[in-house]
Amino acid sequence: MALVQNFPFLTIVFSLTCGVFCAVLSGQGAKRLCLGWLSLATVMSAAVLAFTLKADGSFIYRMGKWGAPWGNEIRVGVLEALMATVFSGVMLLSLLGGMGHIFADCEPGKANLYFTMCSLLMSSLFALIYTNDLFTAYVFVEINTIASCALVMLRDSERTLVATTRYLIMSLLGSGLFLLGIVTLYGITGELLMESIAAKVQANFAAGEYSLPLTVIIGFFSVGLAVKSALFPFHSWLPDAHGSATPSSSAILSGLVLKGYIIVLIKIFYRVIGLRIIMVEQVSQFLFLFGVLAMILGSVSALRERDLKRMLAYSSIAQVGYIYVGIGLHSELGMVAACVQILAHALTKPMLFICAGGFMDVSGGHKNFAAITGAGLRDPLGGAAFSVGALSMMGIPFFAGFVTKLELTRGALDSGPVTMAVAFAAIAVSTLLNALYYIPILFNLYTRPRDGAYAGVHARYRWDYVLALAAFIVLNFGFGLGSEAVVGAVRRGLAMFGM
Amino acid sequence: MKSNGLLAALVRFAESGNFREENFTLPPAEKARLDTDTPENRWLASAQHSEKPVSVRFAAWFSKKGMEVFDTLYRIISVFICCTLIGVLLSVVAFLPPFGSAGNPTVNEVVERYVSRAIDETGTTNAVAGMISAYRGFDTLGEAHVLFVAACSVIVLLRVDADARKKGRFIDLEHPGEDMDYEPNSDLVLRKAAKLLVPLAFIFGLYVILNGTSSPGGGFSGGALMGSGLILTSVAFGFRRTERFFGDEMYHLVKTACLTAYALLMAYFIYMGANGFDDHVWLGIPGTILSGGLILPINIAVGFEVACTMYCFYALFRKGGL
Numbered sequence: 001m002a003l004v005q006n007f008p009f010l011t012i013v014f015s016l017t018c019g020v021f022c023a024v025l026s027g028q029g030a031k032r033l034c035l036g037w038l039s040l041a042t043v044m045s046a047a048v049l050a051f052t053l054k055a056d057g058s059f060i061y062r063m064g065k066w067g068a069p070w071g072n073e074i075r076v077g078v079l080e081a082l083m084a085t086v087f088s089g090v091m092l093l094s095l096l097g098g099m100g101h102i103f104a105d106c107e108p109g110k111a112n113l114y115f116t117m118c119s120l121l122m123s124s125l126f127a128l129i130y131t132n133d134l135f136t137a138y139v140f141v142e143i144n145t146i147a148s149c150a151l152v153m154l155r156d157s158e159r160t161l162v163a164t165t166r167y168l169i170m171s172l173l174g175s176g177l178f179l180l181g182i183v184t185l186y187g188i189t190g191e192l193l194m195e196s197i198a199a200k201v202q203a204n205f206a207a208g209e210y211s212l213p214l215t216v217i218i219g220f221f222s223v224g225l226a227v228k229s230a231l232f233p234f235h236s237w238l239p240d241a242h243g244s245a246t247p248s249s250s251a252i253l254s255g256l257v258l259k260g261y262i263i264v265l266i267k268i269f270y271r272v273i274g275l276r277i278i279m280v281e282q283v284s285q286f287l288f289l290f291g292v293l294a295m296i297l298g299s300v301s302a303l304r305e306r307d308l309k310r311m312l313a314y315s316s317i318a319q320v321g322y323i324y325v326g327i328g329l330h331s332e333l334g335m336v337a338a339c340v341q342i343l344a345h346a347l348t349k350p351m352l353f354i355c356a357g358g359f360m361d362v363s364g365g366h367k368n369f370a371a372i373t374g375a376g377l378r379d380p381l382g383g384a385a386f387s388v389g390a391l392s393m394m395g396i397p398f399f400a401g402f403v404t405k406l407e408l409t410r411g412a413l414d415s416g417p418v419t420m421a422v423a424f425a426a427i428a429v430s431t432l433l434n435a436l437y438y439i440p441i442l443f444n445l446y447t448r449p450r451d452g453a454y455a456g457v458h459a460r461y462r463w464d465y466v467l468a469l470a471a472f473i474v475l476n477f478g479f480g481l482g483s484e485a486v487v488g489a490v491r492r493g494l495a496m497f498g499m
Numbered sequence: 500m501k502s503n504g505l506l507a508a509l510v511r512f513a514e515s516g517n518f519r520e521e522n523f524t525l526p527p528a529e530k531a532r533l534d535t536d537t538p539e540n541r542w543l544a545s546a547q548h549s550e551k552p553v554s555v556r557f558a559a560w561f562s563k564k565g566m567e568v569f570d571t572l573y574r575i576i577s578v579f580i581c582c583t584l585i586g587v588l589l590s591v592v593a594f595l596p597p598f599g600s601a602g603n604p605t606v607n608e609v610v611e612r613y614v615s616r617a618i619d620e621t622g623t624t625n626a627v628a629g630m631i632s633a634y635r636g637f638d639t640l641g642e643a644h645v646l647f648v649a650a651c652s653v654i655v656l657l658r659v660d661a662d663a664r665k666k667g668r669f670i671d672l673e674h675p676g677e678d679m680d681y682e683p684n685s686d687l688v689l690r691k692a693a694k695l696l697v698p699l700a701f702i703f704g705l706y707v708i709l710n711g712t713s714s715p716g717g718g719f720s721g722g723a724l725m726g727s728g729l730i731l732t733s734v735a736f737g738f739r740r741t742e743r744f745f746g747d748e749m750y751h752l753v754k755t756a757c758l759t760a761y762a763l764l765m766a767y768f769i770y771m772g773a774n775g776f777d778d779h780v781w782l783g784i785p786g787t788i789l790s791g792g793l794i795l796p797i798n799i800a801v802g803f804e805v806a807c808t809m810y811c812f813y814a815l816f817r818k819g820g821l
Contacts, residue, residue: 001774009773013766016644020758023651024751063637065772066620069609072637113655120648127641139641143648150652180588187595190604200604213591 004051007044008076008084008130009061015041015123019116027103027111034115038092038122045088049081053489058496060132068133068193075132075194079339079493082486083129083263087256089475090346091122094255097354097468098248100361105155105246114154121147121252128260134182134272135192137264141178145171145228148257151249152241163240170227170237174261177224181217185272188213194271205277214273218283221268229261231287231324232294235317239301243310247357250309251350254316259342262323266338269327270497279330288328288419292426294321299433308356308367311437312349315393318430319345322404325423329411332494337407339490340483344392344400347479351472352389358382358465359445362457369444371453376445379459383445385469388476390438395431400479405431407487622782623712623791632717632794633768640765643801647758650808659819693735700728708802712783712791718798722805729810738818745810747821754807757800764793764800 018037022030052058058077060067067073095102095118103111120143127140149171153164186192188210189200204210227234242250269278278284298318305311319341326338359375359382360367376383392399405427412423449455479486551559596603613630621629631639704725711717733741771778783790814821 006770006773009769010766013640013762013769016640017759017762019644020647020755020762023647024755062773063769064633065768065778066634070612071634110655110658113651116651117648120644123644133638135635136638136641139638139645142645143641146645146648146652150648150655153652154655184591184595186605188604190607190609210594212594216587216591 002051004047005059005061005076007048008074008080008126009063011041011044011084011088012074012123012126012130015119015126019119019123022112022116022119025112027106027109030112030115031099034119035092035095037119038088038095041122041126042085042088042092045081045085048076049078049085052076052078052081053492056492069191069196072136073132073193074127074130074136076130077493077496078489079497080129082489082493083259083342084126086343086346087125087129087259088122090255090350091118091125091252093468093471094248094251094350094354096464097350097472098246098251098357099464100462101246101357102248107154107156110154114151117147117150117154118252121151121257125256125260128264131267132194132271133192134185134194134197134268137267138175138179138182141175141228141261141264144257144260145175148253151253152245155244155246155249157244159240159244163237163244166237167241170234174224174227174234177220177227181220181224184213184217184220188217194267197272198274201272201277202274205274214277215281218273218278218281221265221273222283222287225261225265225268226287226290226324229258229265230317230320232290232297232317232321235294235298235320238317239305239310239313242313242316242353243307247309247353247360250313250356251353254313254353255346255350258316258320259323259346262320262327262338262342266327266335267497270335270494275330284328284330286328287324288330288422291321291324291326291328292422294318295325295426295430296321296433299430299437303433303437306369308359308369308372308441309353311441312352312356315434315437316345316349318434319349319393321430322408325426326408326411329408329415329419329423331411331414332491333407333411333414335494336487336490337404337411339494340407340487341404343486343490344404344479347400347472347475348389348392351385351469351476352393354465354468354472355382355386355389358459358469359386362459363454369441373444373447373449374454376442377448378454378457381461381466381469382459385473386445387442388473390442392476392480394434394438398477398480400476402480403483403487406483618785621791621794622785623794624786625712625714625717627715628711628717628791628794628798632797633792636765636768636797639801640762643758643761643804646805646808647754650754650811653812653815657815657819690735693731697728697732697735700724700731704728704802704806708798709788709795711798712794713786713788718801719805721798722802723809725802725806726809729806730813733810733814733817738814742821745821750807750811750821753803757804757807761797761800761804764797768793 014037018033022034025033058075058080061074061076062068063072063074065071095115102114106114124140124144124147128137128144131137131140145168149164149168152160152167154160182192185197185201188204189197191197191200201214205214223234230238242254245253269275269283295318298314298316298321302311302314302318305314322341323338323345326334326336326341328334329337356367358379359372362378362382363371363375366372376386388399392401395401395405408423408427412420412427415423596605613626613634617623617626617629617634621633623629623633704721704723706721707716707724708718708721711721729741729745768778768780770776780792782792783795785791789795811821
């Protein structure tokens, strides 16, 4: 077995250990360790990506002497490696971009715990991406839940405590439903490994056995993971949690944490239950419907918001809707669109949140629209990055967001007439709404305040903020221009993914 | 301390809500006139009321009664949802294969191998220990870190910062009279009993940890016993005496050492296993303390970590630090 093939497993375990060490270091020491490890993990994941692309296939990594079904195993293909690379890179850049705020927002002496939580979150994301075993997925979902709540809570204010309480309750509800689904599925199949479950489920389905439990299981999985990833009717916790946290936390939570759960859901649909049964059970239609509603109503809520970070949070709800519409199209093209959207949004939304943090710096710590008037002039780099992010969200060609909309439209063309019409209308309306709330902000950012507020204020750039934003801008363009390569990789990855 | 603010903040949040009454109240003079309850006024009020457009009337009604109606609806709907969920779950259980029957899908080659070959393959007579620490060791590694992340979150929420602690201000001075203040003068009966029980708790905890490979028990249960021993010590003899041998630094040292050792052992085991190398671990003699290969050191590490976590929770809730 090549050395590279050990990397996925090593990134998971060493992220855990890195988190443990961060808890005993000083704030600065923890920062260096965490950033160093995340850079290394990104490089390692990229090496895995290169390996899978070259080998043009996936491989199974046995966790221990005994292979599955007795032991655990992880499975690595192009899609998994691509997600892992992007996620660890985005995590690194999000931390870099909001570094000043992290140390200012955390209680003194607790900044090191911020990096502990980030490392543990990263390990859980790696594990969710790579796992081939449902129970492993659950264990790391738990780590993910607690660590992401702590990331919100680490900012020292009353609002974040209330937001965390709501987030924790909703998130635990989702975990509970997910666990009930796993338990029931184990009850009727006696397996935890994805392939083994899939074989038994197919056999049961063909024989017509356990049809009610199977329906309920699919319901539990869908609702549980939809709550955790803030699909439309279950999104109420998101604006508070993402709007009140420190900029890095908002970036990580909206860019990565939501996507981790969606990846688990995609794995369950593709590799555990099987797309054919999903179609017969008509789950996709529900996900499609709620995705469409999320796309439109999330944007409408964002339109009414007068607080920059909360507006971005509502925009995340709309963007999660795109992913679910992709999944709900129930075709390979739709799934490609969903995966592309996961990547594109992971590259765009963190950049916007980091910029919001930069604007707060030059606007006396406020983030409502009135205060940030002219912030793009006071912080030119932040303004440029925000413009790139906003154009990408609107779906202007050459930016990352355009690729999603293109792929989603392709997916919709491939589906039935009613679905196609609804999807087209939703994409059109949503794009219009996106433009309606992003363009006024752009004007606002580049308007000189009439009362001359913050006249002499200029951004004092930190090297990490500059580096993070520059990298995000380059990545966004790179994604938009090199979309063929990315979409091709996603397509190959999904082909390896299927059964 | 963050926790003090939490309740107040939650109450304030619940009170403020989104239903603002001040938007719909009448000017004071008008209100005083209408408040005197005469038939004429009542007629006047209803006349004024009906003159307003429906939207304003609805808004006024909503601001007055909205919360009540919402509460009632909320209760009815939540009971309804719970009942539905109970019904669905019960009907699913009725369709599941009967528990414990031989034809159950869970009785398959996986369980068979755990039961029949755990002694040869993992060196344990306790098949459960072999399963959680060796066969599915990776899940358990994650589970140990769930404990760790939970402890860290509680530290974030409850730890008072170091300066306040150095001055000996463990508790909120605005609320004196909590039982913390009487800590050094704790009960004589408790202290005598603790002198007897604490050593027993520690020895029994160690026993359970060390024999985890050959009898029921292991790191998690033995660690819980040792943790309760630590808590009993601090209840009976006060935090200052506990701090002499188990303070902040000791906690971090033990915890980091245990978790790192666990992760490295597991990483070694998985790396060797996955690459098909021989891991050179002596499995020991099944049924004795020295058995199970890596499971024994893993049990020890998990045990100390669990003990630390339990005491950490207790100490954070009582005094806001270790």
